[in-house]
Amino acid sequence: MDYVIEMLNIRKEFPGIVANDNITLQLKKGEIHALLGENGAGKSTLMNVLFGLYQPEKGEIRVKGEKVNITSPNIANDLGIGMVHQHFMLVDTFTVTENIVLGMEPKKGFTIDMKKAERDVKEISDRYGLRVDPKAKIADISVGMQQRAEILKTLYRGAEILIFDEPTAVLTPQEIKELIQIFRTLIAEGKSIILITHKLKEIIEVCDRVTVIRKGVGIDTLDVEGATPNQLASLMVGREVLFRTEKTEAEPKDVVLQISKLNVNDARGVRAVRDLDLTIRAGEILGIAGVDGNGQTELIEAITGLTKISSGSIKLSGKELSSYKTRKITEAGVGHIPQDRHKHGLVLDFPIGDNMVLQTYYQRPYSKLSMLNNKEINKQAKKLINEFDVRTPSEYTQARALSGGNQQKAIIGREIDRDPDLLIAAQPTRGLDVGAIEFIHQRLIDQRDKGKAVLLLSFELDEILNVSDRIAVIYEGNIIAVVNPKETTEQELGLLMAGSKKKEEGDIKHV
Amino acid sequence: MFSRTQTILIPVISVVLGLLIGAVVMLVSGYNPIEGYSALLRGSLGDSFYIGETIRQITPYIFAGLAVAFAFRTGLFNIGVEGQLLVGWIASVWVGLAFDLPKIIHLPMAVLAGAIAGALWAFIPGLLKAKLRVHEVIVTIMMNYIALHLVNYLVRYVISDQQNTTSRVPESASLKSPFFEALTEFSTMHYGIFLALAGAIIYYVILEKTSTGFELRSVGFNQNASQYAGMNVNRNIILSMVISGAFAGLGGAMEGLGTFGYAFIHGAFSGVGFDGIAVALLGGNVAIGVVLAAALFGILKQGALIMPLQSGVPTELVEIVIAIIIFFVASSYIIAYLLQRFKKGAQ
Numbered sequence: 001m002d003y004v005i006e007m008l009n010i011r012k013e014f015p016g017i018v019a020n021d022n023i024t025l026q027l028k029k030g031e032i033h034a035l036l037g038e039n040g041a042g043k044s045t046l047m048n049v050l051f052g053l054y055q056p057e058k059g060e061i062r063v064k065g066e067k068v069n070i071t072s073p074n075i076a077n078d079l080g081i082g083m084v085h086q087h088f089m090l091v092d093t094f095t096v097t098e099n100i101v102l103g104m105e106p107k108k109g110f111t112i113d114m115k116k117a118e119r120d121v122k123e124i125s126d127r128y129g130l131r132v133d134p135k136a137k138i139a140d141i142s143v144g145m146q147q148r149a150e151i152l153k154t155l156y157r158g159a160e161i162l163i164f165d166e167p168t169a170v171l172t173p174q175e176i177k178e179l180i181q182i183f184r185t186l187i188a189e190g191k192s193i194i195l196i197t198h199k200l201k202e203i204i205e206v207c208d209r210v211t212v213i214r215k216g217v218g219i220d221t222l223d224v225e226g227a228t229p230n231q232l233a234s235l236m237v238g239r240e241v242l243f244r245t246e247k248t249e250a251e252p253k254d255v256v257l258q259i260s261k262l263n264v265n266d267a268r269g270v271r272a273v274r275d276l277d278l279t280i281r282a283g284e285i286l287g288i289a290g291v292d293g294n295g296q297t298e299l300i301e302a303i304t305g306l307t308k309i310s311s312g313s314i315k316l317s318g319k320e321l322s323s324y325k326t327r328k329i330t331e332a333g334v335g336h337i338p339q340d341r342h343k344h345g346l347v348l349d350f351p352i353g354d355n356m357v358l359q360t361y362y363q364r365p366y367s368k369l370s371m372l373n374n375k376e377i378n379k380q381a382k383k384l385i386n387e388f389d390v391r392t393p394s395e396y397t398q399a400r401a402l403s404g405g406n407q408q409k410a411i412i413g414r415e416i417d418r419d420p421d422l423l424i425a426a427q428p429t430r431g432l433d434v435g436a437i438e439f440i441h442q443r444l445i446d447q448r449d450k451g452k453a454v455l456l457l458s459f460e461l462d463e464i465l466n467v468s469d470r471i472a473v474i475y476e477g478n479i480i481a482v483v484n485p486k487e488t489t490e491q492e493l494g495l496l497m498a499g500s501k502k503k504e505e506g507d508i509k510h511v
Numbered sequence: 512m513f514s515r516t517q518t519i520l521i522p523v524i525s526v527v528l529g530l531l532i533g534a535v536v537m538l539v540s541g542y543n544p545i546e547g548y549s550a551l552l553r554g555s556l557g558d559s560f561y562i563g564e565t566i567r568q569i570t571p572y573i574f575a576g577l578a579v580a581f582a583f584r585t586g587l588f589n590i591g592v593e594g595q596l597l598v599g600w601i602a603s604v605w606v607g608l609a610f611d612l613p614k615i616i617h618l619p620m621a622v623l624a625g626a627i628a629g630a631l632w633a634f635i636p637g638l639l640k641a642k643l644r645v646h647e648v649i650v651t652i653m654m655n656y657i658a659l660h661l662v663n664y665l666v667r668y669v670i671s672d673q674q675n676t677t678s679r680v681p682e683s684a685s686l687k688s689p690f691f692e693a694l695t696e697f698s699t700m701h702y703g704i705f706l707a708l709a710g711a712i713i714y715y716v717i718l719e720k721t722s723t724g725f726e727l728r729s730v731g732f733n734q735n736a737s738q739y740a741g742m743n744v745n746r747n748i749i750l751s752m753v754i755s756g757a758f759a760g761l762g763g764a765m766e767g768l769g770t771f772g773y774a775f776i777h778g779a780f781s782g783v784g785f786d787g788i789a790v791a792l793l794g795g796n797v798a799i800g801v802v803l804a805a806a807l808f809g810i811l812k813q814g815a816l817i818m819p820l821q822s823g824v825p826t827e828l829v830e831i832v833i834a835i836i837i838f839f840v841a842s843s844y845i846i847a848y849l850l851q852r853f854k855k856g857a858q
Contacts, residue, residue: 306738327741336739344739349732354725358740362722370722 629760
């Protein structure tokens with residue numbers, strides 16, 4: 001008995017594509033096993049096969065050496081397989097406990113024994129060091145805590161094998177550290193973990209072994225010890241990957257965006273951006289570094305006209321934007337890759353083709369005399385799909401059906417193709433694999449080299465340091481320092497982001 | 512969610528199931544279902560007179576269905592079609608009675624008045640939704656009652672002299688068709704059916720072929736992304752309600768200028784507006800679907816009138832059949848699930 005789960009030579013086809021072709025994954029008891037692959041490589045499909053959502057065409061699954069036939073998630077549950085999805089499956093208005101016991105509530109006569117449920121949840125939570133308040137409402141707790149509620153849900157159902165689908169994509173660095181600690185506790189308690197990810201750092205930090213798949217085909221399974229990020233990346237992508245994006249020195253020219261004394265309130269009416277000054281020139285990438293929730297979102301919404309400003313001025317090439325509506329701002333030459341692609345970036349129920357003209361559908365050649373020209377729309381869509389390697393069966397496919405990475409590539413393609421004077425890229429590479437990240441960074445730098453201004457917002461310090469020509473640190477709604485990426489370090493940025501070093505302390509303002 | 516074949520199969524299977532279960536109900540209650548259904552068919556399509564009556568019945572159903580479907584497709588639930596239809600009815604009759612003009616001006620003006628009145632009636636819930644986020648379901652339901660009683664007041668005290676009905680609209684504002692009447696042994700069939708079919712084409716063009724329709728659908732699916740893309744979300748909510756209301760108002764004009772030729776005091780709602788919800792649902796909110804669903808409803812409703820006379824089956828049986836059809840359409844997952852099982856079994 002070596003393996004708790006064996007997926008042998010799995011093949012899964014969808015109309016027109018083979019999503020999994022002869023993939024083998026064997027999970028040892030007590031190990032953290034990474035499943036590594038690019039966006040759309042077939043990781044989620046493979047895990048959905050294991051979780052009973054899809055039936056494989058070929059291959060077999062063994063649990064503790066015994067051949068099993070998993071035809072529904074319920075059977076997977078009974079076999080001790082639990083899955084923590086990337087997009088949580090929680091009822092917002094229910095408490096943590098209510099969510100966890102949903103579907104298998106402890107009963108007392110005809111009523112739910114909520115006391116017992118809470119006790120049970122608390123007990124499991126303590127055992128694994130999850131520190132979740134069983135009585136808290138899901139809507140009131142942080143994303144990290146919601147994820148723990150998901151973990152608790154699987155544990156409550158007696159999971160021995162936990163599958164995590166991109167668990168760190170939504171977490172802050174601190175929460176990631178805590179999650180890794182939770183992984184270790186789970187292993188110590190005898191659980192086994194499959195971690196779906198494309199973050200190489202995490203694999204090297206926590207995993208024991210890694211199975212790499214590429215374009216639906218199993219490439220290799222290897223021990224993490226001794227493997228290098230470069231080796232893993234090239235296995236995953238199928239070619240050498242450069243981790244530092246090559247770029248020349250920036251040649252900043254005229255001021256494109258000039259923000260002065262900007263004040264913006266957030267949705268609750270609390271001041272989120274205070275007296276903020278910021279300048280971006282043509283031909284440079286300005287990175288905004290900061291801990292999430294320090295006014296970044298409101299700043300971007302103010303520039304793009306999605307939120308009204310309280311006071312101050314936003315000028316694009318000398319033209320005042322702050323009284324404009326979003327459409328006029330877009331037409332004035334602002335492109336925006338939004339942070340939340342599902343909420344703002346796409347109409348998920350539209351075909352991907354229609355999403356490619358979401359801001360331009362009313363202009364020629366996509367519309368003439370307000371009649372849509374679908375031929376032109378689909379031509380444009382095809383062009384962007386090819387140019388930005390959006391993997392989709394066709395331009396008529398609903399945006400919802402695409403993988404997250406491909407949705408993101410579609411948005412980025414749309415925004416860059418409009419060739420805006422100012423391109424705002426908010427977390428443009430969230431949820432993307434190294435190959436795609438490299439590509440997108442290159443496209444941002446290309447825009448810069450064409451003499452456009454780029455505003456990059458990211459919570460990944462690597463990305464900020466790598467891509468930006470200047471870094472502005474935002475803290476409590478104010479830019480507290482502007483530094484040169486070549487003369488700063490992650491440590492210094494970290495301190496600035498935490499607000500522990502203020503501008504007036506002196507020499508931090510390099511640029 | 513569902514495949515293309517499924518979106519077509521589900522309503523068809525729902526209709527078949529509805530008729531089958533209706534037959535079972537007839538059997539259980541001691542009627543002969545074959546007699547019942549053949550009486551229903553005779554009473555709706557049996558001769559030219561009944562065909563004419565059925566087509567006349569289909570006309571307002573198409574408009575009511577289009578009205579509900581248009582709102583649905585743009586993310587709104589217009590339960591106020593009934594009220595919008597009533598105000599459209601009275602407005603068209605009023606214009607018909609108030610002016611003395613040549614037909615080529617008078618009739619279009621009266622029809623348009625119906626559309627505008629329906630549009631205005633729907634504008635109010637649209638505005639409240641856009642500006643104050645008041646849910647359109649609540650407002651449209653209340654507006655239905657206001658419409659009912661307002662229209663009754665107008666009939667009694669303003670347009671007529673304390674009568675229960677207004678006078679007939681003059682020939683110059685009438686949709687009545689001597690040609691069709693002669694063709695269908697003097698049924699009440701009128702020219703409205705052409706307007707209804709034109710309405711379905713307009714519905715299709717606005718929604719699928721214009722940039723306005725692109726916006727309306729986008730706002731219906733995702734307001735945040737629409738706002739991000741620079742669309743005016745509030746304007747689109749109002750516009751959607753206004754267009755929906757215009758379709759409903761046209762349905763009313765068909766009754767006022769065609770079927771009846773006058774307006775009268777309604778003791779209760781006509782029900783056409785509410786049936787529009789079922790028509791839209793069964794028709795999958797697409798133009799051709801709405802026309803077909805309206806045709807089915809017209810046949811069932813018209814045939815139901817003859818059924819008791821010829822086979823003894825009470826009219827209410829048709830309501831049961833319709834209810835069952837709607838049940839299956841609304842719970843389409845059951846059919847999708849059965850289809851899947853069926854497919855697997857065949858393999």
